[in-house]
Every structure is written in structure tokens, then in C-alpha cells.
Amino acid sequence: MRTLVCIKRVPAPGARIVLTDDQQAIDARHLPFTTSPHEECAVEEAVRIKEKHGGTVVVLTLGPPEAEEQLRYALSVGADEAVLLSTDGADWDPQATATALIAKTDELEAAGGGFDLILFGNESADAGGYQVGIRVAHALGRPVVSGIKGIDIEDSALIARRETDAGFEVYRLPMPAVIAVKEGINLPRYPTLPSRLKAKKAEVASFTAVQAPGGLHMLRLVNPPEVASATTILGLGPEAAPAVADLFEELGLM
Amino acid sequence: MSTVLVLVEHQSEVPLETSLQAITLGGMLGEMCSVSVGACQVGGVVRHIEIEHPMLSDYAPEAIAEALNQLIRTESPSAIIAAGTERGNEVMAHVAALLDLPLATNVTEVRPGDGSWGVTRTRWGGSLLEEATLTAPVKLATVAPHVFAAAGASGAAESERFTPELSQSLERTRVVERVTISEGITLTTAPVVVSGGRGVGSPEGFGILEELATLLGGAVGCSRVVTNNGWRAHSDQVGQTGTRVAPNLYVACGISGAIQHWVGMMASKNVLAINNDPEAPMVTKADFAVIGDLHPILEAVVEEVRRRKGG
Ligand SMILES: Cc1cc2nc3c(=O)[nH]c(=O)nc-3n(C[C@H](O)[C@H](O)[C@H](O)COP(=O)(O)OP(=O)(O)OC[C@H]3O[C@@H](n4cnc5c(N)ncnc54)[C@H](O)[C@@H]3O)c2cc1C
Ligand SMILES: Nc1ncnc2c1ncn2[C@@H]1O[C@H](COP(=O)(O)O)[C@@H](O)[C@H]1O
Numbered sequence: 001m002r003t004l005v006c007i008k009r010v011p012a013p014g015a016r017i018v019l020t021d022d023q024q025a026i027d028a029r030h031l032p033f034t035t036s037p038h039e040e041c042a043v044e045e046a047v048r049i050k051e052k053h054g055g056t057v058v059v060l061t062l063g064p065p066e067a068e069e070q071l072r073y074a075l076s077v078g079a080d081e082a083v084l085l086s087t088d089g090a091d092w093d094p095q096a097t098a099t100a101l102i103a104k105t106d107e108l109e110a111a112g113g114g115f116d117l118i119l120f121g122n123e124s125a126d127a128g129g130y131q132v133g134i135r136v137a138h139a140l141g142r143p144v145v146s147g148i149k150g151i152d153i154e155d156s157a158l159i160a161r162r163e164t165d166a167g168f169e170v171y172r173l174p175m176p177a178v179i180a181v182k183e184g185i186n187l188p189r190y191p192t193l194p195s196r197l198k199a200k201k202a203e204v205a206s207f208t209a210v211q212a213p214g215g216l217h218m219l220r221l222v223n224p225p226e227v228a229s230a231t232t233i234l235g236l237g238p239e240a241a242p243a244v245a246d247l248f249e250e251l252g253l254m
Numbered sequence: 255m256s257t258v259l260v261l262v263e264h265q266s267e268v269p270l271e272t273s274l275q276a277i278t279l280g281g282m283l284g285e286m287c288s289v290s291v292g293a294c295q296v297g298g299v300v301r302h303i304e305i306e307h308p309m310l311s312d313y314a315p316e317a318i319a320e321a322l323n324q325l326i327r328t329e330s331p332s333a334i335i336a337a338g339t340e341r342g343n344e345v346m347a348h349v350a351a352l353l354d355l356p357l358a359t360n361v362t363e364v365r366p367g368d369g370s371w372g373v374t375r376t377r378w379g380g381s382l383l384e385e386a387t388l389t390a391p392v393k394l395a396t397v398a399p400h401v402f403a404a405a406g407a408s409g410a411a412e413s414e415r416f417t418p419e420l421s422q423s424l425e426r427t428r429v430v431e432r433v434t435i436s437e438g439i440t441l442t443t444a445p446v447v448v449s450g451g452r453g454v455g456s457p458e459g460f461g462i463l464e465e466l467a468t469l470l471g472g473a474v475g476c477s478r479v480v481t482n483n484g485w486r487a488h489s490d491q492v493g494q495t496g497t498r499v500a501p502n503l504y505v506a507c508g509i510s511g512a513i514q515h516w517v518g519m520m521a522s523k524n525v526l527a528i529n530n531d532p533e534a535p536m537v538t539k540a541d542f543a544v545i546g547d548l549h550p551i552l553e554a555v556v557e558e559v560r561r562r563k564g565g
Contacts, residue, residue, distance in 0.1 A: 014512055015535035017382050026382075037478065037495045095356055123343075125494070128377055130359050130396075131347035138351035143426040145315070146344045163489075165442070167435035169313065174426055183495040184481075184488030215356030215390045222374075222383040227520075229539055231527075237546035238554035244526070245558040247542060251503055251524060253446055253470045254563065 001055035001153070003046040004108065004115045006101055006133070007039040007074065009067035010126045023220035024090070026126075035070050037183040038121030044188035045151060045181060046119055047078030053153060056080045058108060058115075062100050064089035068204050076191035076199035083108065085209040091127060093214035098135035100209045105136065117158065120180040122146055137178035144178035145171045149185045256332035258284035259303075261322065263341060264294040272337035274404035276397040280335055281405065283366055289325065291318055293413070302411045303329075309420050313341065314428035319348030321418035326353075326392060328416075338396035346396050355390045360398040371395075379494035380520075381513040400521065439473050441490065445502045446472030447519070449492055450480060453508015453529065453548055457485040462552040463507060469559050475499065475519075477509050493518035507548045511536030528552070 011028035018027040034040075046057040059074040061067045062085040071082035085100055092100070109115060118140075120133030130146070137144030149168075150161035160171045160179055173179070191199070234243040248254050260280035262273040269277075269290075277299065280286040287301040288294075291310050296302050305321050322334065322345070334349065336342035338360040350357035358373045362383065365372035370389035376398050377384050388395065441447060448467040450460055460474065467474045475492040476485070492499055494514040500521035507528045509515060516539065519525070527540035528548045537543045544551055 013378075013381075015510070017378065017513060093356065095354075126377055128360065128379060129347075129357070130343035131350060131357055134344070134347040135351045138348070143316070145427055146347075147340050164432075167433045169429045170431040170433070171427060172430045184491070187482070187484055187488075215388060216358055217387045217389070219385045219387065221377070222385060224381070224383055227539070229541060231538060231540050232542050233532075234526075234542050234544050236544070238550045240544040240546075240551065241554035241558040244544060244551075244555045245562055247524075247526065248470065248503075248559065249562075253472075253503060254559065 001049055001053045001116050002058070002113055003049060003055065004058045004060060004105065004118045005039070005042050005046045005074070005079070006118070006120050006136075007035045007043065007059055007061050007070055008121075008124045008126075009033055009035060009061060009063045009070045010124070017223060019221050019223065023222065025221070033066070033069060034125075036121045036123070036125035038123065038181060040188045041183050041185050042119040042121055042181045043074045043077060043079060044186045046117070048186065049117070049151070049153065050078070055116075058083065058112075060101065060104060060108070061085065062092065062097055062209055063087060065206075068206075071204050072199045072202065073191070075202050076196045077189055078195075082202065082204045084204055084206045086206060087209050087211070091218065092211060093216045093218070094127070094129040094131045094135065095214035095216070096212050098132050098139070099212040101132065102136050102139045104207070105140065114176060116175045118142070118176075118178045120178065122180045122182045133178055133180040140178070142176050142178050143173045144180070145173065146180040148179050148181045151179065151181070151185070255285045257329055258286050259322075259325065259329060259331045259334045260286060260288050261334065261336035261342065261345065262288050262290045262294055262296055263337060263339060264290055267292075267294050269294055269296055270337060270339070271404055272339055272342070272397070272399045275399065275402040276335050276337045276342075277405040278402040279361075279364065279397050283335075283364060284332055287329070287331075289322070291321070296411070298406045299411050302413045303416050304413045306415055306417050307420055309425060309428065312429045312432070314424065315341070315344045315348050316427045317420050317424040318345050319352055320420060320424060321416075322349050323352050324418045325416055331392060333393035333395065335395045335397060338398050342396045346394055350394050353392065355392060355394055356388055357394040357396075358386065358388045359396045361395045362398045362401045364395065378513065379517040381494075381517050439471065441473050441475055441492070441497045441499050444471075444473035444499075446470045446505070447475045447492070447499050447501045447503075447522075448472055448505045448507065449475035449477070449509060449519070450507045451477035451509030451515075452479040454480065454485070455508075459549065460486065462549065462556060465556050466505070466552060466559070469556065469563070472501070477515050506536050506540065507552065509536050510534050511539060
């Protein structure tokens with residue numbers, strides 16, 4: 001199994017989002033960076049598939065040079081190769097992102113062999129376009145399903161499970177295939193100290209990305225209006241219990 | 255005025271609330287025509303098209319997108335919109351990929367203009383808004399849930415039929431099996447969600463939350479720290495990458511109130527925070543709060559509720 005996983009570096013805001021003065025980005029000067037939990041699970045799933053069926057895992061990202069940090073994290077939890085398509089840091093629209101990922105995937109396949117499986121997150125943490133993986137799949141002529149929370153390999157097919165309100169539904173995709181996964185498909189491992197040190201020294205193949213035009217052009221980011229709420233303090237400690245029970249009664253919960 | 259197609263999702267022929275909201279937006283943008291896969295009782299629309307094909311007897315995103323692609327050729331719409339549900343977003347992304355057109359997901363506002371639209375869409379699961387322009391011969395968009403009022407349902411239109419030509423190869427992404435798990439009260443349907451975060455401290459610490467949830471006929475939820483620590487299954491996680499809930503009461507025990515958690519429960523009618531930090535964002539944003547160590551508080555609350563229930 002040769003698997004490709006596409007991940008995206010994003011800031012991790014806490015209790016509120018602060019924007020830059022030009023409203024083009026989140027003010028991330030004091031924030032840590034991460035990838036979407038969906039993508040962390042995609043990396044973990046690829047590594048588990050490799051551990052079970054053999055093969056290699058390649059991680060690919062389009063982003064600023066600093067996105068190397070997220071690639072190295074993926075290496076530290078079991079990915080074998082990392083590829084960076086570097087930008088000046090501005091967020092690209094989903095079409096432009098997909099176009100760049102498609103071109104690089106073609107090159108990686110020509111050089112190192114076709115990918116049996118390409119994994120995406122269900123949606124990126126920041127943009128939440130729900131589409132980059134599907135665009136890549138169409139360009140490569142491969143089947144794709146989203147929202148997947150379970151993958152099994154049977155012969156040359158992928159059995160993929162997706163949660164529904166009533167239980168789950170099952171897909172059977174011929175390989176090579178593309179799957180967009182959701183957090184919960186697995187519980188990602190943490191890197192060990194030796195794996196972290198090894199990843200720090202590993203080579204990251206780096207290329208400059210060329211931006212194709214896309215039809216969704218971001219003008220500015222805006223914070224939604226804050227909900228002004230005055231909190232009613234029902235009490236301190238266990239003495240608040242009667243007031244809490246009163247609230248339950250008022251809300252018709254008892 | 256040009257045609258705007260609105261893809262309507264339905265369950266046993268009853269349109270989803272979110273699809274009725276998409277119809278409302280569709281009506282503002284042009285001559286609205288609703289479209290469903292299989293029969294669906296859509297009221298209050300002038301035209302309704304039913305897509306019929308044996309391959310579409312179960313969910314098949316690629317095949318539905320191909321059917322819409324063929325419908326675009328016969329209807330020449332200026333836009334296609336759908337609800338920003340898991341399926342709505344998926345099908346529309348397939349349409350966008352087939353046509354190589356841009357797609358704006360989860361829009362909260364559309365400002366139609368010549369050639370391009372101004373749109374506002376959600377980012378970060380709803381914590382942030384993006385203003386953008388969408389430029390395309392056929393505009394593709396999905397509608398953020400619960401922003402627009404649902405369209406009224408009176409006066410059903412006579413359905414027109416449309417039968418696409420679908421290649422057998424599209425079967426590759428069709429649902430092959432459905433498994434039903436009946437769970438009783440679930441996170442999304444519970445009137446009360448008793449939710450725990452890092453402050454609960456351990457898997458066993460959730461025992462008292464379970465007790466309270468059972469007493470109130472509710473369900474237990476949790477934060478991502480809890481699932482990441484392996485204390486609870488991910489199916490209990492509330493938030494951006496978990497489940498979205500909107501109960502009558504959300505009880506947040508030892509949860510700080512990070513935006514990625516908040517977007518998952520901000521639609522709750524009432525929020526009660528139990529936290530030992532009076533400055534925690536969850537406390538300052540909640541309607542009600544109790545300050546202190548959550549375990550003795552919950553034990554006293556459970557005891558009080560039991561006493562009042564007479565048991
Ligand atoms: C892209 C992305 C997606 C994410 N998606 C989600 C998601 O879907 N859901 C989610 O929950 N998070 C999500 N997160 C993580 C989120 O940012 C926070 O890290 C997480 O919600 C924090 O969980 P917590 O509140 O339990 O822990 P903490 O932030 O550590 O807060 C613990 C709280 O418990 C209080 N406390 C501690 N001990 C006690 C005690 N004994 N009694 C009372 N109170 C006590 C503390 O005062 C504090 O307020 C996401 C993050 C990213 C970057
Ligand atoms: N800049 C990027 N680099 C690599 N992968 C990306 C990038 N943007 C999006 N993706 C992948 O595409 C998925 C869907 O993104 P989106 O369509 O933005 O919601 C993400 O979860 C990632 O797996």
C-alpha cells in the first residue's frame with residue numbers, strides 16, 4: 001500500500017479569534033499551530049494501514065514554509081516521506097489548492113509509483129470548504145467518499161463506513177481510491193522522543209507552488225457579532241444544588 | 255429572471271428543515287425550482303423536479319452530482335444551491351469538481367450582482383465569517399444551517415420527472431449496506447446534555463455526569479481533551495469536529511469554552527457552566543453558572559434532584 005495524506009497547517013485559537021488589522025488572517029502571533037483533528041486521524045489511519053499491510057506513507061501540504069512543522073509531526077508519528085508546496089502564506093481558494101495538489105500528486109506518482117489510497121480530512125479546520133479532496137479525486141479519475149469513520153481493506157477494495165443518524169452506511173470502493181476521513185476513525189498516537197528527534201533531522205522535499213486562478217475570492221474575515229450574555233451565578237460550591245434543581249424545574253426537565 | 259435550482263434532501267419524502275431554509279434563499283435569488291432525488295413533498299414552490307433512476311435508490315454522491323450535471327444542461331440555471339449538510343456539501347463538491355467551477359460552502363448571506371455574487375460564508379465551523387466574491391457562469395453554494403427561516407409548506411407543485419443517464423461505473427461510490435443501531439436518547443435528540451471536559455479528571459469521574467443525565471432523561475457529552483485522553487468515545491464529543499447539539503439545557507462541567515467546543519453547543523437554549531474558574535470563557539458566556547469543584551457540586555445536585563423526585 002502506498003498512501004498519500006494531505007494536511008493543512010492552521011493556527012489554533014482558544015476562546016476567541018483575533019484578526020489582523022487588514023482582516024486578511026487570524027492574528028496568530030501568540031498562537032500555536034496545528035492541523036485539523038480530521039487530518040491528524042488521516043495520518044494515523046495511513047500509518048495503521050502501513051503497519052498492517054506494509055507500504056509507505058507520504059504526507060503533502062500546501063502552505064507557508066513553516067508548515068514543515070506539521071509535516072515533521074506527521075513523520076514523528078509514522079509517515080515516511082514529507083512534501084511541502086510552499087506559498088507566501090496567504091490562504092488559497094479551494095480550486096487553486098486542489099490544482100496545486102493534483103499537479104504534485106501526478107509528479108509523486110510518476111516518480112515513486114501510484115498511490116493506492118489518498119486520504120484527506122473531511123474539511124479543513126479554518127476554511128471548511130468540504131471540497132479539496134473531492135476535486136483531487138475527480139481530476140485523477142478515482143472514486144471518493146467523505147465523512148468516513150472506518151476503513152478496512154479487502155482484496156483490492158476499500159470498505160468504508162460512515163455514521164448516519166440511524167447507525168452507519170457502508171461503501172465499497174475499488175482501489176486506487178480517495179477517502180476524506182473524520183475525527184473518531186481512530187485515536188492518534190503521540191510521538192515518542194526518539195521518533196521526534198528522527199523526524200527533526202528527516203528531509204522534507206520542498207517546492208514552490210504556483211497559484212492557479214480560482215473563482216472564490218476572499219475579501220476579508222469578520223468576527224460574528226458577540227452574543228452579549230449576563231451570566232447568572234447560581235452559587236458557589238455544593239450549596240448551589242437547590243438553585244440548580246430549581247433551574248431544572250423551571251426548564252421543565254424534572 | 256433566471257432559474258435557481260435548490261437540491262432538497264428528504265427523509266421518507268419529507269424535506270429536511272435545512273433544505274427548506276435553502277429554498278428560502280433560493281427564492282431570493284431567482285426563479286426557484288426545487289429538485290429532489292426520488293419523490294419528495296415540497297410545498298410552496300412553483301416548480302419541482304424529481305430525479306428518477308434505479309441507481310439512486312440509495313445515497314450515491316457521485317451519481318447524484320452527474321444527474322445534476324445533466325439537469326444543468328437542460329435547465330441552464332444561474333445557480334444551484336443545497337443545504338450545508340454533510341450530504342449537501344459532498345454532492346455539491348462533486349458537482350463543482352465535475353464542472354470545474356468554484357463552490358462556496360455554508361453561506362450565511364448572498365449579495366447577487368452582475369456576473370459575480372458577494373457571499374458571506376462560515377469558517378472554523380461557524381466561529382468566523384468570510385466575505386468573498388463568487389465568480390462563475392453557474393454559481394454553486396451550500397447554505398449554512400439555521401440562518402434562514404424555513405420556507406412555508408403550502409400548495410404542493412406538480413412534480414416534473416427527470417431521468418438522467420448514469421454509467422454503471424458510478425456504482426463505485428454508492429452505499430452498499432446500511433446498518434441500524436437504535437440507541438435510545440442520542441446527543442442530538444436529548445433535551446439535556448450533561449457534558450464534561452478535562453476538569454472531570456478521569457473516565458470514572460464521568461459516573462456522576464451519567465447519573466445526572468439519566469435522572470433528567472438526557473445524554474452525556476464531552477470535550478475533545480476527553481476523547482483525546484481516551485476517557486470517552488469520540489461519538490460523545492461536542493464541537494467543530496464532533497457532534498453539534500442544541501438541547502434545552504447544556505450543562506458544561508469542567509469545560510473551558512474554546513471556540514471549537516462552543517460552536518458545537520452554542521445553539522443550546524440554555525447553558526449552565528460548572529467550573530472552578532469564574533473567568534473561564536464558558537462561565538462568562540453561559541446563562542447560568544456554579545463556581546467550584548464540579549464533583550461535590552454534581553453530587554449535591556444529583557442528591558437534590560433525587561430528593562425532589564421522591565426517590
Ligand atoms: C481544529 C480544531 C478542532 C477542534 N474541535 C474540537 C471539538 O470538536 N470539541 C472540543 O471540545 N474541542 C475541540 N478542539 C479543542 C479545543 O480547542 C480545546 O482544546 C478543548 O475544547 C478544551 O477542552 P476542555 O475544555 O475539556 O479542557 P481545558 O481547556 O483544559 O479546560 C478545562 C476546564 O476545566 C476547569 N476545571 C478543572 N478542574 C476542575 C474542577 N475540579 N472542577 C470544575 N472545573 C474544573 C478549568 O477551569 C478549565 O476551564 C478543537 C481544536 C482545534 C484546533
Ligand atoms: N493547503 C492544503 N494543503 C494540503 N491539503 C489541504 C490543503 N487544504 C485542504 N487540504 C486537504 O483537503 C481537505 C479538505 O479541505 P477543504 O476543502 O478546505 O475543507 C483538508 O482536510 C485537507 O486534507
